[in-house]
Amino acid sequence: MHLKHLVLNGYKTFANKTSFDFTEGITAVIGPNGSGKSNVADSIRWALGEQQFSLLRGKKTDDMIFAGSSRRPRASMAEVLLTFDNSDGFFPVEFTEIAIGRRAYRDGANEYLLNGNRVRLRDITDLLGHTGLAERTYTVIGQGLVDTALTQRPEERRALFEEAAGIGAYRDRRDDALRKLEETRHNLERVRDILTEITPRVGQLERQATRARQYQVLNGELKEHTRRWFSYHYQHARSAVERSTAARAQLDLFSSP
Numbered sequence: 001m002h003l004k005h006l007v008l009n010g011y012k013t014f015a016n017k018t019s020f021d022f023t024e025g026i027t028a029v030i031g032p033n034g035s036g037k038s039n040v041a042d043s044i045r046w047a048l049g050e051q052q053f054s055l056l057r058g059k060k061t062d063d064m065i066f067a068g069s070s071r072r073p074r075a076s077m078a079e080v081l082l083t084f085d086n087s088d089g090f091f092p093v094e095f096t097e098i099a100i101g102r103r104a105y106r107d108g109a110n111e112y113l114l115n116g117n118r119v120r121l122r123d124i125t126d127l128l129g130h131t132g133l134a135e136r137t138y139t140v141i142g143q144g145l146v147d148t149a150l151t152q153r154p155e156e157r158r159a160l161f162e163e164a165a166g167i168g169a170y171r172d173r174r175d176d177a178l179r180k181l182e183e184t185r186h187n188l189e190r191v192r193d194i195l196t197e198i199t200p201r202v203g204q205l206e207r208q209a210t211r212a213r214q215y216q217v218l219n220g221e222l223k224e225h226t227r228r229w230f231s232y233h234y235q236h237a238r239s240a241v242e243r244s245t246a247a248r249a250q251l252d253l254f255s256s257p
């Protein structure tokens with residue numbers, strides 16, 4: 001997997017549309033203090049679906065949008081687009097290039113994009129979850145995070161390393177599996193209770209079921225016999241009517257003057 005492009009538009013200090021092309025090797029972003037270098041790292045984390053504003057050095061969606069300066073008005077929305085080369089199949093989808101984007105508006109609304117299509121945040125986190133790039137992993141290490149890591153106590157730092165090693169995703173899966181196991185245990189207990197309750201009645205239920213089946217067979221036969229019986233009598237009556245009609249016609253013939 002390789003991050004090829006990053007496009008920022010209205011994100012924090014990036015009032016103008018700004019593109020970064022990441023070629024092979026290391027790319028360094030250099031600038032004076034406060035010029036917005038860390039905002040580049042924030043933008044990547046943000047576009048990957050980060051929901052914790054503290055990790056984005058802000059408090060709300062508004063803080064992600066260019067706030068304006070003495071020379072230009074504030075922006076109405078922020079947009080970040082990441083393009084990954086997926087020719088090695090890092091993302092479990094068929095595309096050789098994956099574009100993940102996020103937009104935010106002043107009313108707090110956020111939109112997520114996958115290869116140009118609007119998707120749900122869930123779709124992005126699902127896609128990233130398969131790769132270890134999920135929101136909480138330390139794929140993007142900003143300046144604040146380095147400071148935090150250096151000042152943390154060993155046990156706190158352990159959580160950071162576990163996240164960085166991608167153990168977090170497996171821990172979540174283990175917790176999910178344990179929860180499902182617990183649910184299954186409950187279901188099993190319920191099934192056992194039901195079995196204890198119905199086992200003594202099984203013989204009786206079997207007899208009832210046999211009778212119900214016999215009833216269905218006999219009812220079918222009865223319907224067939226009834227149909228034949230009525231059909232026979234109908235034909236019989238019709239023949240009698242025809243004979244009577246013919247006899248009457250004969251009589252009419254002889255009695256006519």
Ligand code: ATP
Nearest residue numbers: 012013033034035036037038039063064065066067
């Ligand atoms: P340093 O080298 O000191 O760490 P830096 O180059 O990493 O700095 P950043 O921390 O990325 O700089 O950027 C901080 C600057 O971004 C501040 O000047 C701050 O005012 C500006 N900034 C943050 N959010 C916004 C926003 N929504 N609109 C406009 N400017 C913003």
